[in-house]
Amino acid sequence: MTLRTRFAPSPTGYLHIGGVRTALFNWLLTRRLGGQFILRIDDTDAERNRAEALQPILDGFKWLGIDWDEGPEVGGSHGPYFQSQRKHLYTEAAHKLLDSGHAYPCYCPKEELDARRKEAEATRQNYVHRCAHRHTPAVDAWRLFTEKPAAVRLKVPDGRTVGMDDEIRGHVEWQTDLIGDPVIVRADGGALYNFATVVDDVSLRITHVIRAAEHLSNTQVQVLIYEALGQPLPVFAHVPVVNAPNSKEKLSKRKMQQFMTPEVIAQLRACHIFGPEMTDEQIKKQENINPATVAFYRALGYLPAALVNYLGRLGWSLDDKEEIIPRNRMIANFSLDRVNNAPASFDPAKLLWLAGEYMRMLPLEERVAGVIPFLHKAGLLGETLDEATRAKVRAVVEACGDRLKLFSDVLLYGGFFFTKGPQYDPQAVKKRLQKQGVPEALREFNKVLADVQPFESAALEEALRVFCEGRGVKGGDMIHALRVATTGVTIGPGVFECLAILGRAETLRRIEMALRQV
RNA sequence: GCCCCCAUCGUCUAGUGGCCUAGGACAUAGCCCUCUCACGGCUAAGACAGGGGUUCGAGUCCCCUUGGGGGUACCA
Numbered sequence: 001m002t003l004r005t006r007f008a009p010s011p012t013g014y015l016h017i018g019g020v021r022t023a024l025f026n027w028l029l030t031r032r033l034g035g036q037f038i039l040r041i042d043d044t045d046a047e048r049n050r051a052e053a054l055q056p057i058l059d060g061f062k063w064l065g066i067d068w069d070e071g072p073e074v075g076g077s078h079g080p081y082f083q084s085q086r087k088h089l090y091t092e093a094a095h096k097l098l099d100s101g102h103a104y105p106c107y108c109p110k111e112e113l114d115a116r117r118k119e120a121e122a123t124r125q126n127y128v129h130r131c132a133h134r135h136t137p138a139v140d141a142w143r144l145f146t147e148k149p150a151a152v153r154l155k156v157p158d159g160r161t162v163g164m165d166d167e168i169r170g171h172v173e174w175q176t177d178l179i180g181d182p183v184i185v186r187a188d189g190g191a192l193y194n195f196a197t198v199v200d201d202v203s204l205r206i207t208h209v210i211r212a213a214e215h216l217s218n219t220q221v222q223v224l225i226y227e228a229l230g231q232p233l234p235v236f237a238h239v240p241v242v243n244a245p246n247s248k249e250k251l252s253k254r255k256m257q258q259f260m261t262p263e264v265i266a267q268l269r270a271c272h273i274f275g276p277e278m279t280d281e282q283i284k285k286q287e288n289i290n291p292a293t294v295a296f297y298r299a300l301g302y303l304p305a306a307l308v309n310y311l312g313r314l315g316w317s318l319d320d321k322e323e324i325i326p327r328n329r330m331i332a333n334f335s336l337d338r339v340n341n342a343p344a345s346f347d348p349a350k351l352l353w354l355a356g357e358y359m360r361m362l363p364l365e366e367r368v369a370g371v372i373p374f375l376h377k378a379g380l381l382g383e384t385l386d387e388a389t390r391a392k393v394r395a396v397v398e399a400c401g402d403r404l405k406l407f408s409d410v411l412l413y414g415g416f417f418f419t420k421g422p423q424y425d426p427q428a429v430k431k432r433l434q435k436q437g438v439p440e441a442l443r444e445f446n447k448v449l450a451d452v453q454p455f456e457s458a459a460l461e462e463a464l465r466v467f468c469e470g471r472g473v474k475g476g477d478m479i480h481a482l483r484v485a486t487t488g489v490t491i492g493p494g495v496f497e498c499l500a501i502l503g504r505a506e507t508l509r510r511i512e513m514a515l516r517q518v
Numbered sequence: 519g520c521c522c523c524c525a526u527c528g529u530c531u532a533g534u535g536g537c538c539u540a541g542g543a544c545a546u547a548g549c550c551c552u553c554u555c556a557c558g559g560c561u562a563a564g565a566c567a568g569g570g571g572u573u574c575g576a577g578u579c580c581c582c583u584u585g586g587g588g589g590u591a592c593c594a
Contacts, residue, residue, distance in 0.1 A: 214588050
């Protein structure tokens with residue numbers, strides 16, 4: 001028997017980071033041990049489940065390189081893979097349980113149930129629902145069920161325990177006397193989550209149910225359903241939830257809003273992800289692209305490998321020293337017994353560090369290829385990319401070096417190479433250009449630049465050194481002034497490399513522009 | 519209320535009774551490198567939630583307390 005795992009997202013229009021982490025653990029174990037990883041779409045809530053809401057989820061997984069063996073787009077022999085198309089299975093299973101006496105129809109009016117629950121609450125009692133007629137013989141129950149709409153309840157056995165051996169938590173068990181008979185099918189015929197999940201997992205032949213720890217309490221009912229259905233239990237593993245940074249609460253859009261800092265919003269804007277008509281506040285409240293979604297990291301040009309590494313290390317570790325664990329190494333070493341029990345907090349700073357590490361490992365040509373779409377979206381490259389432009393992009397990427405952690409960082413450290421002139425930062429101008437003697441020296445050095453041969457980094461540096469010595473100016477002052485004059489800002493690649501990339505004519509022109517600023 | 523789960527530096531973690539005066543990584547601070555920014559190097563600060571047991575010996579096993587989380591729905 002081969003391993004079969006699944007991840008069952010609801011089509012919400014975005015792929016949540018916490019969900020990905022759970023899916024990743026399923027995927028890693030499946031790839032490690034061999035078997036099928038199945039994507040099942042939990043679209044019973046027709047209200048908010050539109051077809052187009054599924055695509056971002058599939059795209060997210062594809063971008064991360066998490067592939068599925070059965071599910072949407074790839075099909076499979078156990079389909080359909082949409083819960084909305086599997087309703088007959090739930091009905092069938094419910095009938096089976098009614099026939100076998102493991103379930104019974106419930107006609108209790110909602111008001112009565114509410115009243116009883118409220119009463120129990122008032123007297124600080126624990127309310128365990130059991131319908132009075134729960135032991136009515138099956139045939140009679142069946143008759144009642146077909147006569148008028150009724151919900152179906154599972155008949156929870158009296159006076160025993162129900163439990164399972166969790167791969168991560170160990171043995172967990174509950175007293176059945178504390179579990180009210182749960183509704184498994186609504187009066188309108190819709191199956192409830194706990195029931196549909198089990199029916200699906202059985203029919204999809206799922207062998208390992210790896211899911212977030214928040215589902216642990218649901219397992220008591222689910223185990224009873226497996227029993228009632230006469231099915232063997234799968235292996236359960238409840239992985240710790242992912243919390244928001246500096247918080248004991250689950251990762252959520254709202255909790256992540258604090259990471260939509262002005263800098264991040266500016267970077268998103270630079271990528272032209274959002275139109276200029278959107279205010280910062282509107283961007284902050286965005287559903288689809290926020291720090292709790294995969295799309296956010298993709299939009300900013302994080303390497304998917306870095307995100308996979310980060311999420312894989314969240315709640316799982318290889319040993320006491322390895323942090324950079326590429327996908328293949330993770331697959332080769334993943335096991336549930338090295339998954340932690342405690343919830344883990346998502347740390348954007350560590351993810352950013354990893355992104356930088358992965359970017360550094362990426363060959364130059366791939367960095368160039370990755371950066372181009374970002375320059376393009378920002379409107380800094382023309383429609384067609386000729387060889388000269390490509391060479392320039394390559395030179396810029398090389399000059400950016402380790403500064404480039406995300407692809408969108410190219411806009412931060414090298415955007416000015418592709419504009420008609422620098423956007424002068426007033427503070428930078430004030431600090432570096434409007435300094436005693438600097439504009440004059442710069443004007444004079446501009447004449448030197450006109451003749452430097454060749455117009456390359458080393459020769460330029462040497463020319464400046466000679467100029468400074470001869471004229472008695474500080475090298476640092478000139479270097480800073482040159483940077484601001486040609487790039488407009490105080491950060492970026494080495495200034496001589498910048499000048500070389502800009503070329504002689506553009507350098508001279510920009511220095512002239514700068515001198516008009518002071 | 520009741521049930522279940524969880525608990526090592528700010529964060530991710532190593533630790534499965536002696537190797538722990540608790541190791542690594544991110545973040546933080548200082549110094550070095552340096553034309554800025556980043557990278558890199560060195561250093562510093564920083565944790566076993568509390569209390570009881572068990573044991574020659576406890577971060578590690580047991581119990582209690584505290585704190586967090588989840589469930590207790592004709593939500594998923």
